[in-house]
Amino acid sequence: MATAVEYWRWTESRWTAPDVDWRAGKVITAGVDVGSVSTQAVIVVDGKLYAYSSMRTGSDSPQSAQKAMDWATEGTGMTIDNVRYVVGTGYGRVNVPFANRTITEIACHARGANFIYGPSVRTVLDMGGQDCKAIRCDEKGKVSSFLMNDKCAAGTGRGMEVFADLLAVPIEDVGSLSLSVAEEPPPVSSTCVVFAKTEATGLLRAGWPKNRVVAAYCSAMAHRVVTLLERIGVEAEFAITGGISKNVGIVRRIEKELGVKALEPGLDAQLAGGLGAALFAYALAARAAS
Amino acid sequence: MSPFQKFQEWHQNRHQYAQEWKARTGGKVLGYFCTYVPEEILYAADVLPVRILGSHEPEDVTEPHIFAMFCPFCRDCLAQGLKGRFDYLDGIMISQSCLHIRQAFWSWQLHIPTSFSYYLPMPHHVQSPRAQDYLRGELAQFKGAVEGWTGRTLTDADLDRGMEIMNTNRRLMKQVYELRKAPNPPLVGADAMEMVLSSQMTDKREHNQELAALLEKLPQQKRDGDPPVRLMIIGSEDDDVAFIKMAESLGAVFVSDDHCTGTRYFWNEALPQEDRLMAIAQRYLDRTPCPTKDWPERRRFQQILRLAKEYGVQGALLIQQKFCDPHESDIPQLARLLKENGIPSYFLEFDMTVPLGPFRTRVEAFLETLREEDLF
Numbered sequence: 001m002a003t004a005v006e007y008w009r010w011t012e013s014r015w016t017a018p019d020v021d022w023r024a025g026k027v028i029t030a031g032v033d034v035g036s037v038s039t040q041a042v043i044v045v046d047g048k049l050y051a052y053s054s055m056r057t058g059s060d061s062p063q064s065a066q067k068a069m070d071w072a073t074e075g076t077g078m079t080i081d082n083v084r085y086v087v088g089t090g091y092g093r094v095n096v097p098f099a100n101r102t103i104t105e106i107a108c109h110a111r112g113a114n115f116i117y118g119p120s121v122r123t124v125l126d127m128g129g130q131d132c133k134a135i136r137c138d139e140k141g142k143v144s145s146f147l148m149n150d151k152c153a154a155g156t157g158r159g160m161e162v163f164a165d166l167l168a169v170p171i172e173d174v175g176s177l178s179l180s181v182a183e184e185p186p187p188v189s190s191t192c193v194v195f196a197k198t199e200a201t202g203l204l205r206a207g208w209p210k211n212r213v214v215a216a217y218c219s220a221m222a223h224r225v226v227t228l229l230e231r232i233g234v235e236a237e238f239a240i241t242g243g244i245s246k247n248v249g250i251v252r253r254i255e256k257e258l259g260v261k262a263l264e265p266g267l268d269a270q271l272a273g274g275l276g277a278a279l280f281a282y283a284l285a286a287r288a289a290s
Numbered sequence: 291m292s293p294f295q296k297f298q299e300w301h302q303n304r305h306q307y308a309q310e311w312k313a314r315t316g317g318k319v320l321g322y323f324c325t326y327v328p329e330e331i332l333y334a335a336d337v338l339p340v341r342i343l344g345s346h347e348p349e350d351v352t353e354p355h356i357f358a359m360f361c362p363f364c365r366d367c368l369a370q371g372l373k374g375r376f377d378y379l380d381g382i383m384i385s386q387s388c389l390h391i392r393q394a395f396w397s398w399q400l401h402i403p404t405s406f407s408y409y410l411p412m413p414h415h416v417q418s419p420r421a422q423d424y425l426r427g428e429l430a431q432f433k434g435a436v437e438g439w440t441g442r443t444l445t446d447a448d449l450d451r452g453m454e455i456m457n458t459n460r461r462l463m464k465q466v467y468e469l470r471k472a473p474n475p476p477l478v479g480a481d482a483m484e485m486v487l488s489s490q491m492t493d494k495r496e497h498n499q500e501l502a503a504l505l506e507k508l509p510q511q512k513r514d515g516d517p518p519v520r521l522m523i524i525g526s527e528d529d530d531v532a533f534i535k536m537a538e539s540l541g542a543v544f545v546s547d548d549h550c551t552g553t554r555y556f557w558n559e560a561l562p563q564e565d566r567l568m569a570i571a572q573r574y575l576d577r578t579p580c581p582t583k584d585w586p587e588r589r590r591f592q593q594i595l596r597l598a599k600e601y602g603v604q605g606a607l608l609i610q611q612k613f614c615d616p617h618e619s620d621i622p623q624l625a626r627l628l629k630e631n632g633i634p635s636y637f638l639e640f641d642m643t644v645p646l647g648p649f650r651t652r653v654e655a656f657l658e659t660l661r662e663e664d665l666f
Contacts, residue, residue: 104651
């Protein structure tokens with residue numbers, strides 16, 4: 001029997017800073033972001049990024065947190081006992097068994113974006129697995145106000161996974177494919193994932209090529225999150241975090257509709273939540289020590 | 291059993307309470323749909339007024355009777371009737387407030403007959419100089435209808451008794467609220483909500499006794515630990531104790547509110563005057579208004595601001611029942627007013643059941659923005 005191709009499956013990853021000897025560090029802290037779709041464990045040595053892992057969240061949140069942590073430390077010789085302070089964040093934050101404290105992903109994304117994009121970031125759009133958050137923050141990455149989308153997974157990673165599968169396009173290629181249209185098609189009228197899928201099926205049946213269908217979907221998703229951003233008000237600089245930040249088709253359309261360029265990340269912006277948590281853990285460890 | 295436990299028990303077993311009251315006293319029980327109902331006149335006639343509230347369970351019985359874009363609260367109320375949970379009621383009534391809850395009332399009247407049903411045309415333009423005479427006239431008609439229903443004539447002494455019962459209840463609950471001004475209040479928002487809700491479902495004479503007992507002990511009670519973040523909750527009808535408890539589990543305490551299950555219900559008294567019905571009319575015209583009646587001047591806003599300042603509020607949750615247009619239209623202006631006065635706010639839309647998980651994240655993040663965090 002042929003194996004079904006899992007077009008939705010994004011690449012899980014891990015990374016260790018090649019030039020850092022964690023044993024020489026004074027304070028090791030970690031942040032674990034257990035999201036609805038993905039989990040990241042990020043390790044920071046003296047406030048500097050040392051290692052991370054990013055993987056799919058399983059049905060068991062404590063186990064997902066443990067697995068991500070194990071993978072992040074794999075091959076480094078580090079164990080959880082070497083980590084002074086752990087902050088859990090994300091939807092499963094209360095299920096991180098080794099966390100010293102929980103902080104919401106809203107605060108963590110703002111802090112993480114401040115690290116990834118620099119202190120000039122004032123507006124952060126976190127496009128996560130199952131929700132979107134528009135966040136305003138100050139030069140330290142402290143949240144001043146925020147909004148979340150309501151009761152619907154439109155404009156999120158899970159919706160994009162569904163589309164990748166429907167169109168049989170690897171999820172990492174969806175964004176660039178959507179930009180390959182000669183002319184922007186009208187957006188799908190429904191941004192509810194299920195109804196949008198129904199509409200897309202109809203478009204495919206009507207003979208639309210895949211790139212046109214996916215462009216229509218990306219356009220609708222971008223429009224939806226732009227309305228969220230407009231409600232909170234966009235102040236430059238503007239940055240996008242979360243898995244969807246890697247989807248160039250969504251990012252370009254948001255920029256176009258807002259008339260504001262999103263900053264280019266120097267790091268995987270899906271890490272922002274876990275990274276923010278690890279940096280908060282560093283601040284908390286320093287405070288505890290003093 | 292402590293008074294707060296008693297209030298909780300009454301709230302949770304409201305139907306049992308009303309049925310036992312009926313069996314014990316042989317009196318009539320009337321279900322009312324809106325807090326503009328003049329309970330003074332019902333107490334004068336020894337009728338027990340109980341507020342019809344929902345149960346926060348998903349339901350499938352109101353679809354044919356209420357428009358889809360009407361608020362979940364009015365649907366939840368009607369559902370209770372259609373499910374037969376209020377089948378002990380002898381009568382129902384409403385005072386005109388909004389068309390959503392009025393639809394629940396009309397539909398109830400149509401499908402669940404009772405021996406008494408009354409629509410009281412409470413004026414919307416309560417700030418009009420003509421409103422007093424108009425409402426007084428309506429109250430006189432209503433009094434006549436109650437007399438016809440109960441077969442007894444209501445004297446001034448009866449009306450005085452009705453006003454005294456209501457005013458005592460209001461005064462005592464206000465005294466309990468006063469204790470919420472403390473840096474670490476001896477009661478939490480969930481206690482306060484259960485107290486007010488139970489007052490809407492029990493014989494207020496009995497409720498007053500519990501309140502008096504509570505006020506003997508409560509001022510001496512101290513709460514240990516760090517003072518929590520002081521919140522105020524403002525908006526549509528709200529009896530969602532589960533939400534209040536969830537928010538208070540995150541290091542916050544509600545110290546005041548603007549709800550018709552809170553201050554809007556009981557904050558002002560009927561002031562004695564020779565013309566009893568005028569005294570009652572003025573009380574309802576002068577109460578903190580529902581947004582349906584708060585124009586052209588926004589009197590509710592000034593009351594909210596006063597409470598927020600007196601109770602040392604650090605942040606406000608602005609909530610509305612989904613599709614509650616009168617509240618929704620007020621929210622942007624209210625948020626701005628609070629902000630200008632140094633009080634940040636956060637908006638949440640309530641439904642019959644609220645998603646506690648996602649709401650928890652929002653409330654927690656809002657609290658993080660209020661705290662002088664040790665994180666930076």
